[in-house]
Amino acid sequence: MQKGKTSSVKSATESHECRLPLLKTCCSWAASHTVLIVDDEPVTRTAMVARLTRLGYRVLQASDGKSGLELLRRERPDLTILDWMMPELDGLAFCDEVRRDPNILSSQILMMTRYDQPEQIAEGLARGADDFLSKAATSYEIIARVQAGIRTAMLIRRLEQVTEQIRRKQDLLERELQSAARYVESLLPAPGTLLPGIEMAHAYRPALTLGGDLFNVVRWDDHSLGLYLLDASGHGVSPALRSASFSTFLREDSLLNQVGSSDPGAILTEANRQFPLTEDGNYFTIIFVLLDIRSRTLFYATAGHHGAFLQRLSGEIIWLSQRSLPLGFDPTNVYQTAAVPLMKGDRLYVLSDGLYEIPSPDGELWGQPRLEATMREEGRRPVAEVLSHTIDAAARWHGQEHFPDDVAVMGIELGI
Amino acid sequence: MSTGGSPLSMNPVFRLDEALSRVDHDRDIFITMVELFSEHGPKDFAVLKAAVQAGNPSAVAQSAHRLKGAVMQFCASATFASAKKLEDIGRAGQLTDAESICAQLETELADLLDALQQARDTGFGA
Amino acid sequence: MADAKEEVVSIQTKERSVPNGVVLELTGDLTYANREQFKAAVEAVRQRGCRHLILHMDDVRFVDSSGLGLLALVSQNFKLMQGQVSMVKPQTYVREIMTLANIPKLIPVYDNEQEALAGYKMAA
Numbered sequence: 001m002q003k004g005k006t007s008s009v010k011s012a013t014e015s016h017e018c019r020l021p022l023l024k025t026c027c028s029w030a031a032s033h034t035v036l037i038v039d040d041e042p043v044t045r046t047a048m049v050a051r052l053t054r055l056g057y058r059v060l061q062a063s064d065g066k067s068g069l070e071l072l073r074r075e076r077p078d079l080t081i082l083d084w085m086m087p088e089l090d091g092l093a094f095c096d097e098v099r100r101d102p103n104i105l106s107s108q109i110l111m112m113t114r115y116d117q118p119e120q121i122a123e124g125l126a127r128g129a130d131d132f133l134s135k136a137a138t139s140y141e142i143i144a145r146v147q148a149g150i151r152t153a154m155l156i157r158r159l160e161q162v163t164e165q166i167r168r169k170q171d172l173l174e175r176e177l178q179s180a181a182r183y184v185e186s187l188l189p190a191p192g193t194l195l196p197g198i199e200m201a202h203a204y205r206p207a208l209t210l211g212g213d214l215f216n217v218v219r220w221d222d223h224s225l226g227l228y229l230l231d232a233s234g235h236g237v238s239p240a241l242r243s244a245s246f247s248t249f250l251r252e253d254s255l256l257n258q259v260g261s262s263d264p265g266a267i268l269t270e271a272n273r274q275f276p277l278t279e280d281g282n283y284f285t286i287i288f289v290l291l292d293i294r295s296r297t298l299f300y301a302t303a304g305h306h307g308a309f310l311q312r313l314s315g316e317i318i319w320l321s322q323r324s325l326p327l328g329f330d331p332t333n334v335y336q337t338a339a340v341p342l343m344k345g346d347r348l349y350v351l352s353d354g355l356y357e358i359p360s361p362d363g364e365l366w367g368q369p370r371l372e373a374t375m376r377e378e379g380r381r382p383v384a385e386v387l388s389h390t391i392d393a394a395a396r397w398h399g400q401e402h403f404p405d406d407v408a409v410m411g412i413e414l415g416i
Numbered sequence: 417m418s419t420g421g422s423p424l425s426m427n428p429v430f431r432l433d434e435a436l437s438r439v440d441h442d443r444d445i446f447i448t449m450v451e452l453f454s455e456h457g458p459k460d461f462a463v464l465k466a467a468v469q470a471g472n473p474s475a476v477a478q479s480a481h482r483l484k485g486a487v488m489q490f491c492a493s494a495t496f497a498s499a500k501k502l503e504d505i506g507r508a509g510q511l512t513d514a515e516s517i518c519a520q521l522e523t524e525l526a527d528l529l530d531a532l533q534q535a536r537d538t539g540f541g542a
Numbered sequence: 543m544a545d546a547k548e549e550v551v552s553i554q555t556k557e558r559s560v561p562n563g564v565v566l567e568l569t570g571d572l573t574y575a576n577r578e579q580f581k582a583a584v585e586a587v588r589q590r591g592c593r594h595l596i597l598h599m600d601d602v603r604f605v606d607s608s609g610l611g612l613l614a615l616v617s618q619n620f621k622l623m624q625g626q627v628s629m630v631k632p633q634t635y636v637r638e639i640m641t642l643a644n645i646p647k648l649i650p651v652y653d654n655e656q657e658a659l660a661g662y663k664m665a666a
Contacts, residue, residue: 040482041482041485041486042452042456042486043449043452043453043456043485043486043489044485044486044488044489046445046448046449046452047438047439047445047449047489050439050442050445050448051440054440054442083485085478085481085482087478135485135488136488139438139440233607233608233610234574234608235608277611277614277618278611279615280574280577280608280612281577281608281609281610281611281612281613281614281615282608282611283611283614304642304643304644306642323644323647324644325614325643325644325647325648326610326611326614326643326644328611328614329611329614329618329643329644329645329648330614330618330647330648331618
């Protein structure tokens with residue numbers, strides 16, 4: 001800005017007259033918007049600055065491309081009016097710089113040029129000008145184009161604001177989900193010694209931030225141990241909530257109160273009564289196991305769960321399987337308890353169907369036969385290793401690191 | 417085309433009413449513009465003349481464009497036409513007639529500056 | 543529980559009357575995404591007092607765990623009115639999934655409509 005010239009511009013803003021009432025330029029609207037004028041030629045620039053100031057806009061000016069860019073970055077005007085031809089950084093190069101910079105690339109740029117050169121216009125558009133203005137244009141046209149440019153700038157700003165709001169809300173949601181997921185994982189049992197001679201390892205991989213699979217241990221007394229793996233059907237946050245609620249029912253004190261026994265069949269029969277199908281048809285599948293050390297017997301009952309087996313020291317695999325209905329399918333159903341004698345060195349594996357029903361890229365399920373083959377290969381490696389290798393094998397079958405469904409696995413070494 | 421001073425309202429070197437209406441009759445701004453032009457116009461012309469003498473077409477086009485832009489604000493058609501011609505031939509790379517047009521422009525520019533000063537001194541007929 | 547893939551396949555339903563019942567021909571996927579359509583179609587049939595609903599599954603190529611739950615739900619609702627739901631010609635893959643969840647215990651599965659009608663008559 002040249003010395004001594006500010007006074008004339010200032011007086012225009014102070015007097016603030018709307019000189020063109022025909023266009024009904026609203027001065028208060030203009031006052032909330034900033035226009036940047038970049039032109040090295042002082043006479044033209046002065047005329048343009050004065051005109052826009054008179055209309056009530058807040059006007060910034062720069063006499064070359066470089067300082068114009070700095071001003072643009074600092075002040076973020078609603079509209080930039082730019083001369084085509086300037087030394088060093090000309091109008092087109094200015095546009096290049098703007099469109100290259102993610103912070104300012106959505107700026108509105110009005111390029112000053114002659115209209116009778118379509119190649120210029122095409123090139124200007126290609127390099128990033130939004131609209132064109134002739135230096136010989138009438139006041140009306142200048143005002144109209146400036147207004148149009150500012151309207152577009154406002155639309156773009158609003159869009160950017162809304163996008164930012166959405167992004168922030170999503171971040172918040174994601175953080176809350178992670179917090180909920182940490183709570184759910186805190187419900188899981190600690191690995192290690194459950195009773196003398198009984199060691200447990202486990203792994204848990206929810207498909208999304210929050211999962212519907214849950215497993216836990218019920219310490220009945222010094223010589224009997226309950227454990228379960230449950231799976232809630234459905235999508236989103238709902239399965240996790242329902243699982244958490246069901247796991248409350250499955251606590252030792254609650255079971256003693258409501259079922260009156262540690263018998264797996266009785267427990268599932270009562271659970272079946274208390275947890276019917278939801279109105280969307282959602283339900284639980286579950287296996288409940290009772291390890292009775294004194295009688296060296298494993299008791300179990302299943303409701304639609306097919307992923308548990310006993311592996312003998314010899315390598316023989318005994319599936320803990322029953323023809324059973326998922327919980328809630330038939331409210332009058334009575335669940336039967338089955339029994340398997342325990343032998344020294346037995347290992348109990350309980351897996352969610354998210355693992356053994358995992359599909360290959362072609363859609364073929366991994367399935368129990370392949371799971372068995374993998375278990376046999378693993379042999380007597382430590383349980384924790386067996387679990388992680390099995391998960392890796394399933395992931396290789398699936399072809400991706402990320403599982404589509406929750407995966408929960410428990411391995412218990414019975415050194416009794 | 418007559419040169420030199422004449423009664424303001426009939427000065428043909430530049431059209432005062434038109435030029436004033438371009439700035440919505442803001443006389444303060446117009447004075448500022450005249451002062452700026454009086455300072456920069458001759459300098460810009462010197463650059464143009466040097467470019468013509470050096471036979472540099474792009475420099476001719478650039479400096480002629482700059483001068484033309486300023487002149488346009490004062491609605492001085494003859495001066496504008498000469499500056500535009502120089503810009504056009506500079507762009508086309510054909511500087512054959514550049515010197516003669518430049519000489520004509522020199523005269524027209526001097527006349528314009530005089531006329532603007534005169535108009536200013538007499539207060540733009542206010 | 544393996545659930546539906548990302549692509550959206552809807553479900554179409556077509557009603558047909560038969561002696562003592564209604565056949566609902568299903569085409570598409572029986573999944574969580576399509577639950578409302580399926581429920582609405584079944585509900586329309588049930589509300590007219592139909593006692594025997596036959597689900598024609600020939601053109602159902604996929605049932606997810608939610609779909610299984612919906613079938614169980616539908617079966618329960620019909621039993622409440624002393625009605626019955628039967629199923630005809632599920633595709634191999636769908637039949638496997640349903641067997642694992644023991645659905646045939648709730649909804650008998652037949653190879654054709656005649657057998658379904660006969661089966662209902664006998665049970666009634």
